[in-house]
Amino acid sequence: xxxxxxxxxxxxxxxxxxxxxxxxxxxxxxxxxxxxxxxxxxxxxxxxxxxxxxxxxxxxxxxxxxxxxxxxxxxxxxxxxxxxxxxxxxxxxxxxxxxxxxxxxxxxxxxxxxxxxxxxxxxxxxxxxxxxxxxxxxxxxxxxxxxxxxxxxxxxxxxxxxxxxxxxxxxxxxxxxxxxxxxxxxxxxxxxxxxxxxxxxxxxxxxxxxxxxxxxxxxxxxxxxxxxxxxxxxxxxxxxxxxxxxxxxxxxxxxxxxxxxxxxxxxxxxxxxxxxxxxxxxxxxxxxxxxxxxxxxxxxxxxxxxxxxxxxxxxxxxxxxxxxxxxxxxxxxxxxxxxxxxxxxxxxx
Amino acid sequence: xxxxxxxxxxxxxxxxxxxxxxxxxxxxxxxxxxxxxxxxxxxxxxxxxxxxxxxxxxxxxxxxxxxxxxxxxxxxxxxxxxxxxxxxxxxxxxxxxxxxxxxxxxxxxxxxxxxxxxxxxxxxxxxxxxxxxxxxxxxxxxxxxxxxxxxxxxxxxxxxxxxxxxxxxxxxxxxxxxxxxxxxxxxxxxxxxxxxxxxxxxxxxxxxxxxxxxxxxxxxxxxxxxxxxxxxxxxxxxxxxxxxxxxxxxxxxxxxxxxxxxxxxxxxxxxxxxxxxxxxxxxxxxxxxxxxxxxxxxxxxxxxxxxxxxxxxx
Numbered sequence: 001x002x003x004x005x006x007x008x009x010x011x012x013x014x015x016x017x018x019x020x021x022x023x024x025x026x027x028x029x030x031x032x033x034x035x036x037x038x039x040x041x042x043x044x045x046x047x048x049x050x051x052x053x054x055x056x057x058x059x060x061x062x063x064x065x066x067x068x069x070x071x072x073x074x075x076x077x078x079x080x081x082x083x084x085x086x087x088x089x090x091x092x093x094x095x096x097x098x099x100x101x102x103x104x105x106x107x108x109x110x111x112x113x114x115x116x117x118x119x120x121x122x123x124x125x126x127x128x129x130x131x132x133x134x135x136x137x138x139x140x141x142x143x144x145x146x147x148x149x150x151x152x153x154x155x156x157x158x159x160x161x162x163x164x165x166x167x168x169x170x171x172x173x174x175x176x177x178x179x180x181x182x183x184x185x186x187x188x189x190x191x192x193x194x195x196x197x198x199x200x201x202x203x204x205x206x207x208x209x210x211x212x213x214x215x216x217x218x219x220x221x222x223x224x225x226x227x228x229x230x231x232x233x234x235x236x237x238x239x240x241x242x243x244x245x246x247x248x249x250x251x252x253x254x255x256x257x258x259x260x261x262x263x264x265x266x267x268x269x270x271x272x273x274x275x276x277x278x279x280x281x282x283x284x285x286x287x288x289x290x291x292x293x294x295x296x297x298x299x300x301x302x303x304x305x306x307x308x309x310x311x312x313x314x315x316x317x318x319x320x321x322x323x324x325x326x327x328x329x330x331x332x333x334x335x336x337x338x339x340x341x342x343x344x345x346x347x348x349x
Numbered sequence: 350x351x352x353x354x355x356x357x358x359x360x361x362x363x364x365x366x367x368x369x370x371x372x373x374x375x376x377x378x379x380x381x382x383x384x385x386x387x388x389x390x391x392x393x394x395x396x397x398x399x400x401x402x403x404x405x406x407x408x409x410x411x412x413x414x415x416x417x418x419x420x421x422x423x424x425x426x427x428x429x430x431x432x433x434x435x436x437x438x439x440x441x442x443x444x445x446x447x448x449x450x451x452x453x454x455x456x457x458x459x460x461x462x463x464x465x466x467x468x469x470x471x472x473x474x475x476x477x478x479x480x481x482x483x484x485x486x487x488x489x490x491x492x493x494x495x496x497x498x499x500x501x502x503x504x505x506x507x508x509x510x511x512x513x514x515x516x517x518x519x520x521x522x523x524x525x526x527x528x529x530x531x532x533x534x535x536x537x538x539x540x541x542x543x544x545x546x547x548x549x550x551x552x553x554x555x556x557x558x559x560x561x562x563x564x565x566x567x568x569x570x571x572x573x574x575x576x577x578x579x580x581x582x583x584x585x586x587x588x589x590x591x592x593x594x595x596x597x598x599x600x601x602x603x604x605x606x607x608x609x610x611x612x613x614x615x616x617x618x619x620x621x622x623x624x625x626x627x628x629x630x631x632x633x634x635x636x637x638x639x640x641x642x643x644x645x646x647x648x649x650x651x652x653x654x655x656x657x658x659x660x661x662x663x
Contacts, residue, residue, distance in 0.1 A: 056540055057603075058501060088519050088520070089522075089543045117517070297604070319544060322503075322505055322546065327614060
């Protein structure tokens with residue numbers, strides 16, 4: 001942790017990977033990392049959007065391998081720490097081992113909010129290697145605060161240095177953030193973090209609510225680039241925090257420049273973060289933000305409104321990782337009745 | 350001719366297997382259920398007693414004591430216990446069907462490679478993983494029509510049906526399943542993903558299989574091959590159902606470069622038979638069903654070669 005009041009984690013080259021279909025080149029990642037290091041960012045997180053080992057058909061193959069990205073980014077960082085993400089069930093201890101050998105300084109281990117016990121072997125491995133381990137409880141809106149606490153305590157027991165309330169669907173309202181973060185901050189002996197998505201337009205507001213309730217480590221991305229409508233826009237967050245009187249390490253202008261001069265030229269109209277109708281529905285229906293782009297493609301293929309697919313997925317209570325069900329739902333909705341439109345996408349060979 | 354068997358490990362899997370054998374197996378005669386706790390402390394042993402099955406409470410020592418009663422053991426303990434037990438089964442000339450992730454013997458999927466494994470002289474066979482049993486046959490069914498350069502499976506299982514063993518060793522699920530997609534399924538490269546979903550009521554076990562094949566592949570022939578293998582699997586896993594026949598995704602349907610390949614997506618749901626475990630626990634059900642299916646094929650094989658005698662069929 002830093003000497004400042006808060007630790008700021010930039011995930012432009014991790015959660016931001018969702019927004020570009022995991023297609024950043026290693027050179028682009030390196031350029032972003034360099035700009036963030038120069039701006040004195042506390043932590044930079046990098047990997048496939050779904051963590052190390054996430055490159056797959058289900059989540060999208062990345063533009064390069066985990067190894068190639070690490071080799072490009074590690075030499076760019078001086079004082080800024082490097083974090084990698086891993087979701088047990090997708091990546092394994094082997095990938096953690098590889099990333100630590102290549103120079104990662106910390107590992108963040110993410111599970112669904114009720115399934116923390118799948119991360120025990122990974123926490124034990126990371127802490128044995130003497131590296132900081134944070135636990136991320138995804139889709140925290142799907143569980144009551146007491147359940148979030150019970151699961152956070154498991155991660156604390158396994159050796160976590162911090163546990164995050166992840167609003168992966170951008171579905172929490174400020175009260176929901178306060179209840180969860182506040183309870184964890186009261187009951188845990190470790191740091192508590194908060195991770196926002198902006199699907200209901202609350203990315204910055206919720207992060208502020210989380211900090212007021214006791215979060216000491218928070219996430220964001222340059223220009224907000226992330227899954228769904230994006231995460232807390234980090235240069236805005238810095239401005240807000242400074243104005244609110246918090247002591248933070250990153251250089252405000254430097255981070256603003258990284259967003260405008262380094263990241264923005266890499267984006268297109270399609271990948272530029274925006275809070276549009278489909279991402280609004282993610283937050284409204286409580287669906288994992290990275291489902292957005294997969295849903296749009298399936299909606300095109302089967303001739304369905306993406307919002308209908310997302311509402312249905314929300315009712316099914318799907319969790320992160322179940323991206324394959326999008327095809328199933330899209331086909332079902334598109335093929336209502338005779339199943340005529342369902343054939344529309346199959347004529348591509 | 351029937352084959353006499355024992356179940357070692359009276360947990361959820363062992364108990365479910367017992368009911369399946371008693372319910373529907375003509376080829377397997379269950380002689381004994383063996384655990385390590387007194388009957389009154391073991392639900393599984395108690396269930397065996399209630400069904401009139403003899404029990405043993407001394408683990409591997411009970412196997413030694415009653416070895417003359419059976420020719421085949423189902424190992425439903427854990428990976429490390431099977432690693433210790435396997436040499437004993439070997440020494441006692443017992444055929445082992447291993448339901449743990451130990452994989453002392455070769456990965457075995459009844460409908461794909463069982464005959465090959467058994468006629469190859471192996472006497473210890475491993476049942477891979479639940480997800481492997483559900484998805485490897487599909488990869489094989491595609492690969493026998495057109496070469497699969499890459500296969501990926503995702504398994505969604507209800508949180509309630511994932512026990513502490515699975516949770517503490519989730520890497521062994523993904524690593525073992527990926528290896529099975531390659532070694533048994535025939536993919537050049539394999540990847541496995543598992544997701545636990547806590548929704549109530551619990552979700553059925555669902556699997557998706559993605560295979561990457563040449564864009565000129567005969568998709569209709571692949572679909573026929575998949576429905577053929579679905580029928581074969583249903584003979585030993587009645588609740589197995591292909592819910593999405595191989596569906597084509599081309600370059601415009603994905604966000605990465607496909608080269609000259611296409612993706613075939615197949616989805617499967619497995620509903621348990623509900624003898625001991627609830628129907629949503631299809632992931633456990635498919636393991637016990639596959640193990641029983643494997644043992645029955647072993648019995649057939651022994652019948653054919655008549656090379657193994659001396660079984661005292663009660």
